[in-house]
Amino acid sequence: MEKDPLLYGVLAEFDGEHELLEAGRRAYQHGYRQMDAYSPMPIPGMSAVIGFPKTRVPLVVLIGGLAGCFGGFLMQYWISVIEYPLNIGGRPLNSWPAFIPVTFEMTILCAALAAALGMLALNGLPRPHHPLFNAPNFAGVTRNKFFLCIEATDPKFERDQVRRFLVSLNPREVTDVEQ
Amino acid sequence: MSSNYNQERRGRPPEPGGGPGNAGGHTGPAHSGPVSAEVLAPGHTFATVTDKISSIVLTRRTPLHWLVGLGFALLLVMVLLTAITYLLAVGVGIWGVKIPVGWGLAIVNFVWWIGIGHAGTLISAILLLLRQQWRTSINRFAEAMTLFAVACAGMFPLLHMGRPWLGYWLLPYPNSMQVWPQFRSPLVWDVFAVSTYGTVSLIFWYVGLMPDVATLRDKAENKIAKVIYGIMAFGWRGSARHWHRYETAYLLLAGLATPLVVSVHTVVSFDFTIGLPAGWHTTIFPPYFVAGAIYSGFAMVLTLAIPIRAFYGLEDFITHKHLENAAKILLATGLIVTYGYAMEAFMAWYSGDKFEWYMTSWRATGGYRLQYWLLILCNVVSVQFLWFKRLRRNVPFLFLISFIINLGMWMERYVIVVTSLSRDFVPSAWRPYSATIWDYATFIGTIGFFFVCFFLFLRLLPMIAIFEMRELVAKAEGGKR
Numbered sequence: 001m002e003k004d005p006l007l008y009g010v011l012a013e014f015d016g017e018h019e020l021l022e023a024g025r026r027a028y029q030h031g032y033r034q035m036d037a038y039s040p041m042p043i044p045g046m047s048a049v050i051g052f053p054k055t056r057v058p059l060v061v062l063i064g065g066l067a068g069c070f071g072g073f074l075m076q077y078w079i080s081v082i083e084y085p086l087n088i089g090g091r092p093l094n095s096w097p098a099f100i101p102v103t104f105e106m107t108i109l110c111a112a113l114a115a116a117l118g119m120l121a122l123n124g125l126p127r128p129h130h131p132l133f134n135a136p137n138f139a140g141v142t143r144n145k146f147f148l149c150i151e152a153t154d155p156k157f158e159r160d161q162v163r164r165f166l167v168s169l170n171p172r173e174v175t176d177v178e179q
Numbered sequence: 180m181s182s183n184y185n186q187e188r189r190g191r192p193p194e195p196g197g198g199p200g201n202a203g204g205h206t207g208p209a210h211s212g213p214v215s216a217e218v219l220a221p222g223h224t225f226a227t228v229t230d231k232i233s234s235i236v237l238t239r240r241t242p243l244h245w246l247v248g249l250g251f252a253l254l255l256v257m258v259l260l261t262a263i264t265y266l267l268a269v270g271v272g273i274w275g276v277k278i279p280v281g282w283g284l285a286i287v288n289f290v291w292w293i294g295i296g297h298a299g300t301l302i303s304a305i306l307l308l309l310r311q312q313w314r315t316s317i318n319r320f321a322e323a324m325t326l327f328a329v330a331c332a333g334m335f336p337l338l339h340m341g342r343p344w345l346g347y348w349l350l351p352y353p354n355s356m357q358v359w360p361q362f363r364s365p366l367v368w369d370v371f372a373v374s375t376y377g378t379v380s381l382i383f384w385y386v387g388l389m390p391d392v393a394t395l396r397d398k399a400e401n402k403i404a405k406v407i408y409g410i411m412a413f414g415w416r417g418s419a420r421h422w423h424r425y426e427t428a429y430l431l432l433a434g435l436a437t438p439l440v441v442s443v444h445t446v447v448s449f450d451f452t453i454g455l456p457a458g459w460h461t462t463i464f465p466p467y468f469v470a471g472a473i474y475s476g477f478a479m480v481l482t483l484a485i486p487i488r489a490f491y492g493l494e495d496f497i498t499h500k501h502l503e504n505a506a507k508i509l510l511a512t513g514l515i516v517t518y519g520y521a522m523e524a525f526m527a528w529y530s531g532d533k534f535e536w537y538m539t540s541w542r543a544t545g546g547y548r549l550q551y552w553l554l555i556l557c558n559v560v561s562v563q564f565l566w567f568k569r570l571r572r573n574v575p576f577l578f579l580i581s582f583i584i585n586l587g588m589w590m591e592r593y594v595i596v597v598t599s600l601s602r603d604f605v606p607s608a609w610r611p612y613s614a615t616i617w618d619y620a621t622f623i624g625t626i627g628f629f630f631v632c633f634f635l636f637l638r639l640l641p642m643i644a645i646f647e648m649r650e651l652v653a654k655a656e657g658g659k660r
Contacts, residue, residue: 017653024419036418036419036420037418037419038416038417038418038419039417039419039422040225040229040390040394040417040646040649041225041390041422041646041647041649041650041653042419042422042423042425042426042646042650043419043422046419046422046423047419047420047422047423050419050420052419052420052423055423055424055427057424057427057428057431058427058431061428061431061435065435075351076362079351079359079360079362080359080361080362080363083359084357084358084359086361088361088363088364089363091363095363098362098363099362099363101365101368101371101372101442101446101449102362102367102368102371104438104442105368105371105372105374105375105439105442105446106371106375108375108379108435108436108438108439108442109374109375109378109379111431111435112378112379112382112383112432112435112436113378113382115382115428115431115432115435116382116385116386116428116432118428119386119424119425119427119428120413122424123418123420123421123424123425125413125414125415125421126410126413126414127413127414128409128410128413128414129414130414130416132416133416138416139397140397141397141416141417142229142390142393142394142396142397142398142415142417143225143226143229143230143394143397143398144224144225144226144229144649
């Protein structure tokens, strides 16, 4: 059967986080990979269960922190030794102990910016519109509803099969999501 | 839509002697213990928690107490604007600063406000790393408190300059005069520390808000509100992959903010320690300042939390346990501050340094003895009442003592700044200092500014972290909605 290009995926609503966790586990075991779970708060272990165990956020933060550290120190070095040397209390021009506080603050600043911006960029946010917002009951995801969505881009996706599979997991409701 | 509590009692009965320290940081090994009912009243579901908090923001009827509070705060902001305008027009001479006391109320207020901000970061970041569940219902407004306190603090270093409009000269930027900041000075370190602190606090607060703003986006009925919250929420949809990255980033931000908090007030203390006057040039200042900051910050948290829970009916979320834990932290940091005072005095005597000893004895007996003994009364004596559990659980008493402690901490900064400068090494340079009406007007004005920001926050954004409260509900009730 040919795939419907206007279909984003099939969405199933569940009662609570335990049911969602179980559903995700079974969907993964069944072979689906292009899917995501949606919940009003983070569920420990959920992302690992659906096949997404590791994130690159820590690496981004490390890179940001190192950039801030070296950048901050080099800035102070260049200003104090090369560009605008001053004799302050007879200290050597490269008075590195005195440079530590600013270096430290720059490390934290750049790492924090990297954490926030990196997290947003990796998440693909801001993204104000997404096909899921078309689903009628999806607005409850920020209140008390839990969803699992198997996307049409999954290699094993076939609409009726996916619907039957999701119904077998005992959800509250199963709906199609248009693009 | 008013809140609809589910009156059916679900969940486990209260844990005997349960308290903080139950498991469940955001990432890492899952819940190893239930949530004590002392931290969240039983009977709540995801829906009731969400509705209660979001209804405060989304209500169409603005409460009268809010309007009254905002009105007073706006009056004080008018005072602030007058004071600042007069200052910029006429100059720093309208304040009481002269030689030898070149730093007066402006620096006292700067240190006071920054100190207050530290508790918000401690609650958000440090208590998260320590996996303390009692941080959940207080961290959002405490972070907001930090942000607005840092904004108030930042005004003073700018205003106290002779030419505040040239304040940008403190930053390292290529300029036609070919001059650059002098990086061995704590005043320059301060620029970086406070700017970083303000930025990181803003980032931390905003990242924490995103999922909750998404809740408001989805619940709002007013079209304009929906669009604005929608823009602010960045399209958050609660995806598990997103939550995973989010939790990782949040935990890392907490790990970064923790040393930042310690470093910022340490750098502020360096403003004094690098100087030579007796009473300033001491290595005890960094830990003493940081402990003092947490002390005054938690006092301000109580000053805010107690009216909030009363006026908005949030006793289920901000329970006696929260107030009592804050009181315990007040006691602990108050004792550290007391130790600081005692060590200062002891070392002044033990060192045999006549200038140090003169400073210590003059503070207690000289022209500023009123401020000094008031400071001892407020910071050292009054906090001893918190040894008694009955008083730690007495809400009006906690509210009163939070004011007393904040007053005492303001006195402490006043005594440190003014007495050491007023009488330093050479008696011919001794002069008294007294603040003018414009000094006090600016200070009172910043209090108004703080409360205007805070009241706007209470009205427009969720004052409690909704999604974190849902996590508490999940742990308490074993996953039932």
